[in-house]
Amino acid sequence: MNNTISQFFQSAGHLLAELEQSLAPVLPGQDLTALAAFAVYVLIILGGGLTAVLARNLVRAMMGLVVTFLGVAGMYLLLASPFLAFMQLLIYIGAVCVLIFFAIMLTKNTSDGEETRYPAVCNVLLAVLAALAPPVLAGPIIYKAAALIPTRTPVDSTANLGEGLLSMDLVPFELISVILLAAMAGAVFLAWPHPGGDKS
Amino acid sequence: MDLSLAIFVQIIVAVLLIIGLMVGNAVVMVYMERKVAGFIQRRPGPYEVGPWGTLQAVCDSMKLLAKQVFLPGNVDFILYYLAPILAFLPVLLLFLPVPFGPILTPLHINEGIVLILAFAGLGVLSNLLAGWSSNNKYSLLGAGRAVAQTVAYEIPMILALLAVVLQSGSMDLAKIVGQQGQYPWQWNIALQPLAFFIYLVSLVGETNRAPFDLPEAESELTAGFHTEYSGMGFALFFLSEYANMLLVSFVCASFFLGGYKGPFLDGIWWTFIKAYLIMFFIVWIRWTFPRVRFDQLLNINWKWLLPLGLLNLWLTAVLVKFLV
Numbered sequence: 367m368n369n370t371i372s373q374f375f376q377s378a379g380h381l382l383a384e385l386e387q388s389l390a391p392v393l394p395g396q397d398l399t400a401l402a403a404f405a406v407y408v409l410i411i412l413g414g415g416l417t418a419v420l421a422r423n424l425v426r427a428m429m430g431l432v433v434t435f436l437g438v439a440g441m442y443l444l445l446a447s448p449f450l451a452f453m454q455l456l457i458y459i460g461a462v463c464v465l466i467f468f469a470i471m472l473t474k475n476t477s478d479g480e481e482t483r484y485p486a487v488c489n490v491l492l493a494v495l496a497a498l499a500p501p502v503l504a505g506p507i508i509y510k511a512a513a514l515i516p517t518r519t520p521v522d523s524t525a526n527l528g529e530g531l532l533s534m535d536l537v538p539f540e541l542i543s544v545i546l547l548a549a550m551a552g553a554v555f556l557a558w559p560h561p562g563g564d565k566s
Numbered sequence: 567m568d569l570s571l572a573i574f575v576q577i578i579v580a581v582l583l584i585i586g587l588m589v590g591n592a593v594v595m596v597y598m599e600r601k602v603a604g605f606i607q608r609r610p611g612p613y614e615v616g617p618w619g620t621l622q623a624v625c626d627s628m629k630l631l632a633k634q635v636f637l638p639g640n641v642d643f644i645l646y647y648l649a650p651i652l653a654f655l656p657v658l659l660l661f662l663p664v665p666f667g668p669i670l671t672p673l674h675i676n677e678g679i680v681l682i683l684a685f686a687g688l689g690v691l692s693n694l695l696a697g698w699s700s701n702n703k704y705s706l707l708g709a710g711r712a713v714a715q716t717v718a719y720e721i722p723m724i725l726a727l728l729a730v731v732l733q734s735g736s737m738d739l740a741k742i743v744g745q746q747g748q749y750p751w752q753w754n755i756a757l758q759p760l761a762f763f764i765y766l767v768s769l770v771g772e773t774n775r776a777p778f779d780l781p782e783a784e785s786e787l788t789a790g791f792h793t794e795y796s797g798m799g800f801a802l803f804f805l806s807e808y809a810n811m812l813l814v815s816f817v818c819a820s821f822f823l824g825g826y827k828g829p830f831l832d833g834i835w836w837t838f839i840k841a842y843l844i845m846f847f848i849v850w851i852r853w854t855f856p857r858v859r860f861d862q863l864l865n866i867n868w869k870w871l872l873p874l875g876l877l878n879l880w881l882t883a884v885l886v887k888f889l890v
Contacts, residue, residue: 399570423642425642425645425695425698425699426642426644426645429645429648429695432691448675448676448677448681449676449677449680451684452677452680452681452683452684453680453684454684455684455685455687455688456680456683456684456687459684459687459688459691460683460684460686460687460688460690460691460720461687461717463691464687464690464691464694464713464716464717465717467691467694467695467698467713468694468710468713468714470698471694471698471706471709471710523735523736524731524732524735524736524737525735
């Protein structure tokens with residue numbers, strides 16, 4: 367019994383190894399499993415993101431956002447940083463999405479999304495521009511400087527984690543609070559009464 | 567390749583066993599809840615089906631399996647069917663880092679407690695989704711209460727767990743259990759009594775159980791967020807609610823009560839005895855205390871548990887800094 371099971375897994379392992387070898391000329395120097403996982407996560411992120419942008423119903427759009435966050439958490443797992451992945455789930459799905467949902471529930475919202483209108487062409491162009499900005503600005507830096515990024519020690523104790531957050535990663539850690547500040551400022555700006563009676 | 571395949575198989579086997587544990591737990595808890603409620607209210611509880619009514623829960627689950635899954639009109643059916651599935655699936659992952667016995671931990675992971683807290687967040691989302699997509703004012707009110715309550719009670723719960731994490735210097739449940747001794751005075755409850763108390767109160771709030779069962783208050787909201795669900799839709803919510811109760815009990819046992827360690831002989835039996843004693847405690851207070859009002863519920867949390875949790879965390883930090 368035990369023997370058959372181990373044989374089964376051995377043959378499965380051989381099969382995967384063969385597949386990897388046959389694909390090696392097409393994709394040199396790549397781990398096939400990691401590549402497949404990357405492709406799956408990219409599809410999840412894209413699907414979720416498109417749902418979030420194109421859905422007429424606000425709650426469905428928010429579910430698209432949840433799916434996107436799940437995909438991003440998967441990317442972090444693929445980068446071998448499970449702590450960051452779980453934090454992504456805890457903060458973005460457990461807190462941010464729930465608060466968005468709460469805001470949707472407090473407004474008048476019907477399930478057929480009667481209040482949504484298709485955006486103007488100018489807005490669509492601006493949105494595409496905004497989406498292209500991060501990869502165009504940050505992409506070359508990441509591509510060039512990938513070798514400079516030091517390898518991290520795994521988070522195996524709280525002392526280790528705290529030291530990392532307050533020494534080497536201090537700048538990104540503080541920059542996250544700027545993002546929260548921007549979100550808060552945006553909310554205040556939207557709620558502020560606009561002079562001249564804006565219709566939005 | 568072989569190592570990752572082995573871990574993959576390990577996770578699959580663990581998830582299958584966890585499904586068995588969830589179903590078995592629901593059957594045991596339905597019987598226990600009805601029997602304990604009966605004794606507390608001076609009536610016998612179920613006693614017709616099987617010896618001492620033990621087969622009652624099995625009959626109930628057969629009935630649930632056979633019932634029609636009803637779809638109300640004017641409902642966003644994708645979200646309506648997604649909600650119970652979203653309630654059920656994350657629970658399967660929640661049990662992975664729990665150390666059931668000295669060697670029996672489904673998945674060794676350094677960030678165990680963070681994994682549990684992260685995937686528990688999906689449960690709140692499913693409650694909200696169920697309440698919103700039912701297109702029913704009772705469900706919507708229940709969902710609104712669920713979010714305000716769960717978001718509030720998550721904070722003292724995390725603060726209480728954080729104090730223990732700070733003290734033991736690890737987020738791995740197996741390591742936290744490993745640092746505790748065999749006898750009750752060597753458990754974390756002796757070092758962190760305040761954190762244990764805060765955790766015990768907020769776990770009742772977090773699992774939406776009476777006296778904090780505002781999201782599904784029967785006498786006010788029919789059944790709260792799952793009013794419109796019948797058959798297996800309801801059964802999935804029901805299963806995941808009991809599984810969540812079991813999970814917070816396991817976490818409580820591991821963090822504060824020494825997990826699998828106990829007098830005479832360490833082993834899986836101590837984990838289950840401790841977890842089910844906490845489950846009994848949850849059932850006991852459900853049938854003893856009346857339901858609180860919503861403002862009272864939030865006042866307990868924001869005015870008492872949160873300051874106490876912060877104070878406890880600060881004290882722990884000072885003690886860890888100067889004593890260890």
